[in-house]
Amino acid sequence: MSHSLKLAFSLIVVFCSANLHAGAADTQVKETKKSVLSSQIHSAVLRMRDLSVFLRATKQVCDIPAKPKAEVLAKIQAEYAAELSDVKATELTTTETQMFSTLANSCVKDCACVAIEDALATLLSTPKIQSLIEQVQKSAQKMVDQDYLKCQKSLRLNCQSAGIKEVSTALQSSP
Amino acid sequence: MITKHSVQLWLGFFISTTLALGCSTPGVNQPPSSSLGQRNPTQVLDEPHVHGEQAIADLANDKILVDAYLSRGPDADATLMNEMRAQLSIVSTTQKLASSFDLMVSQLQQAGTTVDTEQLNRSQLYCELWENSEFLMGAEARLQAVQTQLLTRGRQSDYDWYLALFRANFGDSPAELMAKAQMIRVLNDNHANVCQHRTPCLRFTDFPGRPLGPFDPLNDQEMLDFKNAMLPRLALSNARDLYQRPGECYQQATRSPNSTGTFDWGQRNHTGRGQPKGTFIVTYDDGPHPKYTQAIASLWANARLAKPTFFWLAENAQKYPSIVEELHRNGFEVACHSHSHPDIGNIAKATSFANLSKLNRSHFSGQATVATSRFESWKSEVLDHQIVGSSKILSDIVTLRTGKAYSVKRFRLPFGSGVKNAAIGARLQQSNVSHYFWAVDSLDWQDRNPASIVQRVREQMTATGKGIILFHDIHKQSYEATQLLIQQTQSNAGIRYVTLTEAGL
Numbered sequence: 229m230s231h232s233l234k235l236a237f238s239l240i241v242v243f244c245s246a247n248l249h250a251g252a253a254d255t256q257v258k259e260t261k262k263s264v265l266s267s268q269i270h271s272a273v274l275r276m277r278d279l280s281v282f283l284r285a286t287k288q289v290c291d292i293p294a295k296p297k298a299e300v301l302a303k304i305q306a307e308y309a310a311e312l313s314d315v316k317a318t319e320l321t322t323t324e325t326q327m328f329s330t331l332a333n334s335c336v337k338d339c340a341c342v343a344i345e346d347a348l349a350t351l352l353s354t355p356k357i358q359s360l361i362e363q364v365q366k367s368a369q370k371m372v373d374q375d376y377l378k379c380q381k382s383l384r385l386n387c388q389s390a391g392i393k394e395v396s397t398a399l400q401s402s403p
Numbered sequence: 404m405i406t407k408h409s410v411q412l413w414l415g416f417f418i419s420t421t422l423a424l425g426c427s428t429p430g431v432n433q434p435p436s437s438s439l440g441q442r443n444p445t446q447v448l449d450e451p452h453v454h455g456e457q458a459i460a461d462l463a464n465d466k467i468l469v470d471a472y473l474s475r476g477p478d479a480d481a482t483l484m485n486e487m488r489a490q491l492s493i494v495s496t497t498q499k500l501a502s503s504f505d506l507m508v509s510q511l512q513q514a515g516t517t518v519d520t521e522q523l524n525r526s527q528l529y530c531e532l533w534e535n536s537e538f539l540m541g542a543e544a545r546l547q548a549v550q551t552q553l554l555t556r557g558r559q560s561d562y563d564w565y566l567a568l569f570r571a572n573f574g575d576s577p578a579e580l581m582a583k584a585q586m587i588r589v590l591n592d593n594h595a596n597v598c599q600h601r602t603p604c605l606r607f608t609d610f611p612g613r614p615l616g617p618f619d620p621l622n623d624q625e626m627l628d629f630k631n632a633m634l635p636r637l638a639l640s641n642a643r644d645l646y647q648r649p650g651e652c653y654q655q656a657t658r659s660p661n662s663t664g665t666f667d668w669g670q671r672n673h674t675g676r677g678q679p680k681g682t683f684i685v686t687y688d689d690g691p692h693p694k695y696t697q698a699i700a701s702l703w704a705n706a707r708l709a710k711p712t713f714f715w716l717a718e719n720a721q722k723y724p725s726i727v728e729e730l731h732r733n734g735f736e737v738a739c740h741s742h743s744h745p746d747i748g749n750i751a752k753a754t755s756f757a758n759l760s761k762l763n764r765s766h767f768s769g770q771a772t773v774a775t776s777r778f779e780s781w782k783s784e785v786l787d788h789q790i791v792g793s794s795k796i797l798s799d800i801v802t803l804r805t806g807k808a809y810s811v812k813r814f815r816l817p818f819g820s821g822v823k824n825a826a827i828g829a830r831l832q833q834s835n836v837s838h839y840f841w842a843v844d845s846l847d848w849q850d851r852n853p854a855s856i857v858q859r860v861r862e863q864m865t866a867t868g869k870g871i872i873l874f875h876d877i878h879k880q881s882y883e884a885t886q887l888l889i890q891q892t893q894s895n896a897g898i899r900y901v902t903l904t905e906a907g908l
Binding site: 280283284298299301302303305306308309310311313314316341342345365368369370371372373 | 674746749760761762765766817818819820822840841842844846848849850851852854855858859880
């Protein structure tokens with residue numbers, strides 16, 4: 229892999245992280261009393277959500293040519309899996325379960341249904357979690373790429389930003 | 404890359420293959436592989452026990468004897484002799500092919516010509532040799548058996564007939580003379596049996612050989628004549644095809660025996676974008692899954708469309724070996740997707756455990772104490788296990804459950820991560836597998852809506868026009884999307900699904 233490609237992948241991660249934190253800011257302000265664990269789970273789910281949006285909105289917006297785009301999408305998938313690994317096999321507290329419930333209730337609007345479902349599926353199962361999974365599953369099945377495009381705008385994940393342009397350009401010029 | 408070293412490496416494996424295909428009988432002393440690059444065709448024939456060309460020549464006109472045997476009707480002798488004739492024909496034809504290729508490369512090297520091994524591996528001749536190797540090794544064994552049966556009866560007439568038949572199978576071109584010499588090895592390897600009733604025993608002498616002059620395989624009329632006259636099925640319409648047209652079995656030819664050297668990412672990382680317009684190859688990752696894999700396979704089988712290739716995790720294959728066996732038996736191509744789906748590209752680049760991605764640290768959390776001083780050896784073991792080991796596990800599952808030797812030939816890195824990495828390439832090379840990326844990404848792992856998945860896939864199919872499609876066989880939505888995709892596209896004349904093998908990949 230060329231140096232430029234490595235650089236590109238680094239850039240995309242930096243770009244995603246920056247936007248993820250920006251998108252999650254409002255929610256985090258409301259939950260300042262969370263435990264460290266809760267913050268990590270919350271942060272991971274929001275990052276997964278933003279990566280989902282990035283994946284599915286990229287098609288319409290980012291105008292990345294087919295070949296490098298496949299590599300960019302694959303890289304994002306790895307990032308998504310990394311975030312998911314943060315949540316894996318965790319036993320939730322009541323507060324954390326409530327946090328998921330809140331997120332689940334607004335998951336269509338935030339395009340977070342898939343991310344929440346994936347996160348819940350890796351947690352230690354409880355009846356409440358199963359119930360939440362069923363709830364977000366139904367919502368997730370209704371989501372189409374157009375919905376993610378709207379979320380991409382509301383979350384300010386702008387594919388036209390310099391970060392994405394650099395990724396695309398670097399990938400195109402790599403051997 | 405054209406280098407003398409690469410030619411020698413290649414020659415080593417090719418000639419090994421040649422010997423395996425043709426007359427590599429136990430007990431025959433073959434030149435060591437390290438010297439094969441320097442050998443010339445006549446040297447092969449200088450061994451003391453390989454003589455008797457004149458003895459064969461003496462029987463050149465003994466057609467009466469041959470005809471007499473062949474016209475005797477369906478008695479036991481005739482059956483035996485016809486079997487002998489058939490097996491001799493198969494093995495000698497193979498040996499002629501191998502020798503002509505061998506000769507070509509030797510002469511190229513002696514003439515100081517540099518050889519691009521990748522191009523040579525594209526030749527139809529080589530492809531034929533490789534693809535038929537298993538069958539031909541069997542033919543050699545049958546030839547040896549029937550030869551022993553016939554010649555140990557101690558009848559001079561059998562022996563004479565055999566020599567005449569032998570003679571009739573070969574012409575006088577350099578390649579055929581080489582082939583004949585190799586065949587004589589077979590006869591002589593049976594020396595103890597064949598010679599027990601006669602003294603002196605058969606001795607082959609005076610192989611004429613030919614001086615090796617400048618040799619241009621692109622314009623060598625003799626080689627063309629040989630192929631056109633003796634091997635019409637394999638004849639090349641244009642000798643330049645030998646170098647310029649990738650044979651259908653190119654990838655098999657390059658990947659299977661070539662476990663040394665450098666992995667050529669340029670040639671062996673496939674997306675299917677080189678296929679004819681409208682050609683698509685469907686693949687599934689991450690299974691086998693107890694609920695969805697067989698269901699997905701059934702959809703393609705019932706639609707009578709080309710069967711997809713499954714890139715499976717070895718750890719899942721170990722859990723569900725019966726699914727592996729079933730799909731393999733039903734003609735689905737089984738490929739490897741690592742052992743447990745870590746980010747292999749990240750592992751290969753990391754310099755310490757702390758340097759690993761979050762995903763990998765979590766993946767290998769049971770080994771969180773790997774010290775920096777031990778990291779390189781740990782990394783090497785992990786790469787070996789995830790690439791070489793996992794491929795072997797899958798191969799072994801198929802082999803053990805079907806009772807037939809099977810070797811996985813295809814690999815896909817998890818997340819497609821690590822393409823063009825040298826350490827990963829070395830493991831792929833060691834496993835004799837090629838790598839498969841994709842041109843169409845369904846994102847079915849992320850999208851729960853089958854219609855949305857299919858819409859995305861079809862948009863990309865239209866945009867790319869051809870290539871490998873990526874799905875996953877562990878999700879409900881992937882099954883449903885497959886069903887929908889088949890419904891929507893199976894009658895579309897502009898879309899042709901093929902297997903990776905059919906695509907020559």
